Amino acid sequence: MGTWQIAGVAALGVVILLGFSMRLVQQYQRGVVFRFGRVLDGVRDPGLRFIIPFVDRMAKVTMQTVVMPVPAQGAITRDNVTLTVDAVVYYRVIEPVRALVNVRDYPHAVLQVAQTSLRSVIGRADLDILLSDREKINTELKTAIDAPTEKPWGVLIERVEVKDVALPDTMKRSMSRQAEAERERRARVIAADGEFQASKRLAEAAHAMAATPGALQLRLLQTVVDVAAEKNSTLVMPFPVELLRYFDKVTKTGSDGAAVAAPASVPGIQLSGSAR
Numbered sequence: 562m563g564t565w566q567i568a569g570v571a572a573l574g575v576v577i578l579l580g581f582s583m584r585l586v587q588q589y590q591r592g593v594v595f596r597f598g599r600v601l602d603g604v605r606d607p608g609l610r611f612i613i614p615f616v617d618r619m620a621k622v623t624m625q626t627v628v629m630p631v632p633a634q635g636a637i638t639r640d641n642v643t644l645t646v647d648a649v650v651y652y653r654v655i656e657p658v659r660a661l662v663n664v665r666d667y668p669h670a671v672l673q674v675a676q677t678s679l680r681s682v683i684g685r686a687d688l689d690i691l692l693s694d695r696e697k698i699n700t701e702l703k704t705a706i707d708a709p710t711e712k713p714w715g716v717l718i719e720r721v722e723v724k725d726v727a728l729p730d731t732m733k734r735s736m737s738r739q740a741e742a743e744r745e746r747r748a749r750v751i752a753a754d755g756e757f758q759a760s761k762r763l764a765e766a767a768h769a770m771a772a773t774p775g776a777l778q779l780r781l782l783q784t785v786v787d788v789a790a791e792k793n794s795t796l797v798m799p800f801p802v803e804l805l806r807y808f809d810k811v812t813k814t815g816s817d818g819a820a821v822a823a824p825a826s827v828p829g830i831q832l833s834g835s836a837r
Contacts, residue, residue: 581614590621591657604657622657626719629668631675633727636683638691645727646683646691650675650706656715664714671710675721678705691726698723 584605586592592605595618605619612619633647652671654660660667682701683691691698699721707718728736 582611584610584612584619586610586621589623589625591624592619592621593657593661594619600658600662620661622654622660624654624657626651626653627668629672629675630724631672631679633725634676634679634683636680638683638686638688640687642688642732643729644683644688644691644732646679646723647725648675648679648702648721648723650718651720651722652710652716652718654715655711655717659713659715667714667716670714671706671716671718674709675702675706678702681705691723695723 584592586605586607586609588607590607592610594601594605594612596613596616601617610619629650629652631648631650633645635643635645637643650671654667664670679702682698682705686698686701702721702723703718706721710716710718
């Protein structure tokens with residue numbers, strides 16, 4: 562074998578050795594090196610990294626935020642309402658060594674903790690709180706999932722969101738009837754309050770008109786004008802009270818002492834036909 566052949570074989574061996582010793586760590590990754598099964602100190606940062614071939618092994622861990630959907634879980638609330646709830650969990654690895662060493666398949670482990678925590682939190686909440694105060698439920702879920710995952714596994718739960726709450730059909734109908742009854746109650750209260758305020762204003766107006774008899778006649782004439790705006794209407798005019806008082810005064814102060822009484826059988830004047 563010639564010198565050039567030996568040099569070529571040596572160069573090929575060096576290239577193969579370099580190929581086995583080089584590892585590329587992406588910007589969103591961190592590398593953990595195991596030497597004969599033992600973790601070496603220090604996490605490999607992004608870039609081109611070298612290891613000892615056939616001695617070291619590098620495991621790469623993604624540091625990106627992972628969006629993990631939680632399948633729908635059947636649960637019973639504290640007020641004994643059966644429902645189905647699904648959620649979504651946002652988490653990321655903050656300590657790569659713990660995520661690889663302390664737990665096997667940490668994504669699956671986080672999913673299992675999320676499912677059990679979801680059922681547990683829903684079981685401690687009432688249906689009204691679950692429907693109205695969703696932020697409180699999300700906070701409790703985050704705390705329940707983050708406790709067993711952050712320090713032991715090196716996984717940080719950034720956010721937990723309840724996506725959908727599926728109620729039984731019977732419960733939906735009951736809530737619809739309750740909402741309808743509540744709206745009807747509010748409508749009646751508002752109508753009664755309006756009538757009460759109107760009655761107070763009418764009482765004040767009647768008190769003011771009683772002090773001024775002419776105001777009552779002016780209001781009567783205004784009502785006649787409003788009614789007369791409609792064609793083919795029949796108006797029944799009340800007999801003027803002032804005229805009755807005049808007859809009563811004349812009766813008492815007549816010079817001949819004879820009683821002059823107003824016709825009692827004529828309580829008013831009726832106008833038939835078209836009002837103009």
